[in-house]
């Protein structure tokens with residue numbers, strides 16, 4: 001299967017299927033994302049991980065179908081659109097475009113993109129709702145309880161914590177609902193779903209999530225409210241159109257509506273899914289509601305539901321738009337490249353745990369793993385082939401113990417990578433590949449080709465070493481291909497080949513490259529990032545509205561003109577209560593002195609007087625104001641912000657300024673207000 005699958009194009013593949021030959025099918029999905037705000041780097045993880053798995057299975061020769069999409073019928077979409085004074089469809093159309101663009105720049109190789117506002121999806125949802133109603137799995141009653149709109153979840157009173165949403169990463173206000181609703185008989189299927197989970201150890205992974213789900217279901221399933229009447233955005237219940245279908249029931253069905261359920265060719269070929277990949281927060285919906293819908297319809301269940309961890313900020317908060325700690329993903333990709341961002345996301349999230357995202361971590365990983373370990377190995381070894389053999393790959397002589405060790409290791413590593421990927425662990429797979437790369441780098445130092453080149457009787461040995469170098473590069477290109485799809489064409493070009501060189505089954509084979517081919521040194525695959533080439537614009541301090549924690553993310557700005565798409569206005573953040581707003585203590589304060597912070601061109605140190613107390617504040621405004629423009633002026637200070645150190649100076653608050661693109665203006669108060677007056 002492997003060799004065959006790799007070299008055949010998709011057209012030939014479909015011919016083979018028609019001819020009755022058996023290809024292994026592999027259907028992988030991501031969750032469909034809420035387009036209530038642009039995608040961020042945390043959201044991108046699931047899609048990049050699914051893409052790596054899809055690419056790996058294609059390299060194995062499997063017949064892969066990879067689905068992603070957007071979940072557009074949520075109540076929170078209506079709220080966001082209302083706040084922006086646009087109709088929901090116009091709003092989601094704009095955001096969905098951003099999702100599609102992001103997947104494009106991240107080289108995501110999805111076969112389809114399903115939008116739940118598409119007729120092909122709506123039709124299937126209505127059909128399923130009617131069928132479930134007709135067979136009495138759905139019945140009409142009245143819902144009286146609570147609803148968390150950010151989580152799109154119903155909660156009974158006894159589940160709330162201090163009257164708020166009990167989700168550990170939410171804790172936001174819930175709303176009381178009392179409305180006529182349709183209910184889905186989850187309780188009827190409690191024993192059946194428990195039995196399925198017990199009998200299929202692989203069904204919910206990793207095992208920690210499986211245990212969580214078992215505890216949850218054993219606690220008792222209640223029938224689920226599956227329609228709403230208080231708003232009209234969504235898929236109408238066909239036989240009772242004042243109801244719209246509950247967004248989770250609607251959304252889960254995407255996994256089969258996209259395949260053309262019930263008669264579509266893709267449905268017949270690809271269902272059941274081999275894996276639904278998702279963040280841990282939504283495993284519950286996928287391991288309870290989804291399998292029960294399928295059981296009720298007598299459809300086979302997906303094979304695996306895998307819940308990965310989250311990307312958190314350094315302070316432990318989840319990266320999310322509503323917390324305001326989101327960095328523009330397009331900007332990051334433009335700055336570091338798609339392969340580097342993909343590598344970071346896949347490498348940093350250890351299996352079963354959360355990952356920490358910060359731009360410093362990205363730069364660190366890029367410099368150490370990609371520039372130092374990988375890029376340097378490639379450029380050093382190719383430079384030696386160019387220097388000692390004019391770029392012509394020589395015929396190798398006999399293997400010594402070092403070559404034998406490298407070959408054995410490549411086999412061990414490739415097998416381990418396959419195992420890791422079978423366990424949905426791209427970080428573990430990359431760690432293994434880097435074990436091989438470390439051995440390659442050691443091989444360069446041990447064999448010291450520069451010394452061999454000086455000894456005429458070591459000519460054959462040098463040939464062996466140089467040949468082994470290029471084979472190591474090829475092996476690295478094969479093993480990293482699922483993770484960094486931009487690399488194979490670049491490496492193949494350096495080796496004078498096209499991408500046909502990337503054959504998974506040859507990832508532990510040696511002697512693949514023909515002696516006599518001409519290689520080029522080329523440019524560095526991953527140039528080292530010198531962080532000082534970025535000028536710090538200061539720290540964005542944001543208050544975590546959900547949990548009241550301070551979040552800090554560092555925003556660095558490259559000295560290039562941002563493309564137009566980066567200059568668009570930030571979307572308005574989610575609505576907050578007056579209580580949330582009044583947690584901010586905004587004060588007028590008088591600037592007593594101002595001076596630029598040494599060795600930065602953006603930071604200004606200010607001494608300000610607020611309510612009779614002098615405070616030090618470091619602010620990223622030095623490019624826009626001379627110190628004398630600020631002294632004796634009255635500006636606005638966030639006075640109760642947790643102090644933080646910036647360039648070694650403790651900053652006790654933040655000065656408010658408005659900015660767009662290159663323009664920045666500090667907010668000043670001109671009337672005769674004393675320092676200390678509250679801004680509200």
Ligand code: MSP
Nearest residue numbers: 031032033034042043071251252278279310311319
């Ligand atoms: N629309 C639902 C899914 C319906 S699937 C039938 C939804 N959408 S979401 O946009 O809120 O989240 C989609 C996925 O992104 C979730 O699996 C979630 O865990 C993941 N992530 C969102 N923020 C994330 C991080 N900071 N880190 C990792 N994954 C993150 O839920």
